[in-house]
Amino acid sequence: MQEGIAGKIAKAFVQSKLTILLMIAFLLIGGYSTLLIPREEEPQIQVPIADIFVGYPGAAPEEVESRVSEPLEKMISNIKGVEYVYSTSMKGQSMLIVQFYVGEDVERSMVKLYDELMKNMDRMPQGVTIPMIKTRSIDDVPALSLTLWSDKESDYSLRQLSEVVTNEIKKVPDVADVNIIGGRGRQVRVLLDKDKLAEYHLDFAGIARQIPGGNAQAEAGSLLKQDTAFLVNAGDFLKDAGEIANLVVGVNKQQPIYLRQVARVIDGPATPSQYVFFGYGKSDTLQNTFHSLYPAVTLAVAKRKGADAMHLSEEIVRKTDYLKKQLIPSDVKMTVTRNYGETASEKVSELLFHLFIAIVAVTAFVMLAMGWRGVWWFSCRYR
Numbered sequence: 001m002q003e004g005i006a007g008k009i010a011k012a013f014v015q016s017k018l019t020i021l022l023m024i025a026f027l028l029i030g031g032y033s034t035l036l037i038p039r040e041e042e043p044q045i046q047v048p049i050a051d052i053f054v055g056y057p058g059a060a061p062e063e064v065e066s067r068v069s070e071p072l073e074k075m076i077s078n079i080k081g082v083e084y085v086y087s088t089s090m091k092g093q094s095m096l097i098v099q100f101y102v103g104e105d106v107e108r109s110m111v112k113l114y115d116e117l118m119k120n121m122d123r124m125p126q127g128v129t130i131p132m133i134k135t136r137s138i139d140d141v142p143a144l145s146l147t148l149w150s151d152k153e154s155d156y157s158l159r160q161l162s163e164v165v166t167n168e169i170k171k172v173p174d175v176a177d178v179n180i181i182g183g184r185g186r187q188v189r190v191l192l193d194k195d196k197l198a199e200y201h202l203d204f205a206g207i208a209r210q211i212p213g214g215n216a217q218a219e220a221g222s223l224l225k226q227d228t229a230f231l232v233n234a235g236d237f238l239k240d241a242g243e244i245a246n247l248v249v250g251v252n253k254q255q256p257i258y259l260r261q262v263a264r265v266i267d268g269p270a271t272p273s274q275y276v277f278f279g280y281g282k283s284d285t286l287q288n289t290f291h292s293l294y295p296a297v298t299l300a301v302a303k304r305k306g307a308d309a310m311h312l313s314e315e316i317v318r319k320t321d322y323l324k325k326q327l328i329p330s331d332v333k334m335t336v337t338r339n340y341g342e343t344a345s346e347k348v349s350e351l352l353f354h355l356f357i358a359i360v361a362v363t364a365f366v367m368l369a370m371g372w373r374g375v376w377w378f379s380c381r382y383r
Contacts, residue, residue: 027359034352048100048109049136052076052117055129057092065089067125072096075120079112110135139176142300143309144316145338149278149296152331156269159183161332162297168323169299172315174307182276183297184269188241196262200252207249207259214238214247241267278335298337313341 013019054072056064069087076085076096081104086097100109110133117131148158148165159180166178190211192204220234238244245260259265278296303312320334328334 034348045102045138046104046106047102047138048081048104048106050098050110050113051134051136052096052098052113053132053134054094054096054124055092056094056125056127057129058127059092061089061091064092064094068094068128069096071123072117075116075123076113079116081109081112106135106137137305139305140302141340142179142338143303143340144301144313144336146299146301146316146320147276147278147296147335147337148299148328148332149294149335150332151290151292151294153295153329154269155183155272155276155295155297156186158295158297158332159185161328162299164327165320165323166299168327169301169316169319172312172319174304174312175301175316176304177302179300179302181298181300182274183295184272187268187270188244189266189268190244190259191264191266193262193264200250200257200262202250202257202262207262210247210249211244211259214244241265300338308341310341310345313339 052072054068056068059067065087069089072094073085073087073096076082076098081100083099083101085099088095098113114133117133121128121130146165148162150158153161159182162180162183166180169175169178190207192207197203197207214235215238217233217235217237220232223230223232238247245258245263245265247259248256249259249262250257276296276298277293279293280290301316303309317336320328324334
């Protein structure tokens with residue numbers, strides 16, 4: 001029976017004394033390669049996805065759907081490579097989710113989407129805003145979530161602390177973005193007194209224009225003196241409630257009217273828009289110590305494309321351990337509530353373990369196929 005090319009190659013490897021060395025070399029190269037491959041929870045597949053936000057101020061949801069959402073759906077569906085289009089119509093706004101087929105080039109897909117929208121904007125009703133396109137990718141999913149919580153501090157103070165911690169985390173390489181969830185941010189509120197406004201003959205619209213006008217800074221030119229030029233800046237940005245209260249909002253009988261005379265300026269927490277609480281379940285041993293729900297703020301950390309989620313998570317955790325000693329007060333706790341790097345490492349380790357078992361089994365089979373006599377002769381010759 002005549003042997004083919006595959007048979008000759010197989011026979012050469014079975015009879016060769018270098019087969020074992022090649023298998024060991026390939027095994028070592030493969031093991032070293034596993035250390036270089038990034039470990040991630042989500043697969044790195046190219047699926048171009050984009051969210052499109054289009055405003056239609058004053059329109060009801062039904063009108064937004066019929067005049068904005070449906071025409072945009074038909075328009076976008078004509079783009080080559082689009083798999084599906086979903087839309088959500090709400091009061092004064094429409095949001096569309098566009099997904100292309102797997103494997104489509106991301107940049108080309110976004111260019112085609114933008115071109116199709118821009119060339120058909122003349123078909124939209126009057127008053128529609130320019131579409132805002134936000135691309136989405138698998139790397140937007142947070143790889144690590146850190147939760148700051150306390151049984152003594154308020155969510156307002158936790159929010160202020162989280163912004164400082166966020167700036168430190170962003171210094172870690174391969175961190176793409178840090179999103180703060182929960183807590184009340186800082187807000188300066190101006191509560192106008194309608195009786196005082198009527199007394200000084202002022203109105204809401206006029207004061208609403210005065211406040212942004214006072215929060216501005218511009219270059220006013222330069223002064224030349226001998227061989228020196230001095231740059232002159234006019235105005236300054238408002239820094240606190242005191243400066244806002246001292247803004248001049250009008251004139252009455254040649255006397256300036258300050259904002260504090262017609263309004264109450266409050267510098268403090270903003271109106272809450274979202275709530276985050278932290279607590280332990282009944283099965284946790286710490287539930288006896290912390291038996292309630294406490295205000296919290298979560299930091300969702302997203303990584304850059306191709307970064308190793310496991311190494312990034314470990315580096316951020318080390319960074320936060322250092323911040324606990326230098327920056328974070330002792331009455332504020334920090335808990336890792338999501339760690340995709342840890343779970344990815346467990347799954348990859350399990351996969352490598354099964355691959356190792358398979359390699360050992362294949363190696364044993366090849367050794368049996370070569371015959372123990374040839375292996376013994378090879379080991380004696382090169383001992």
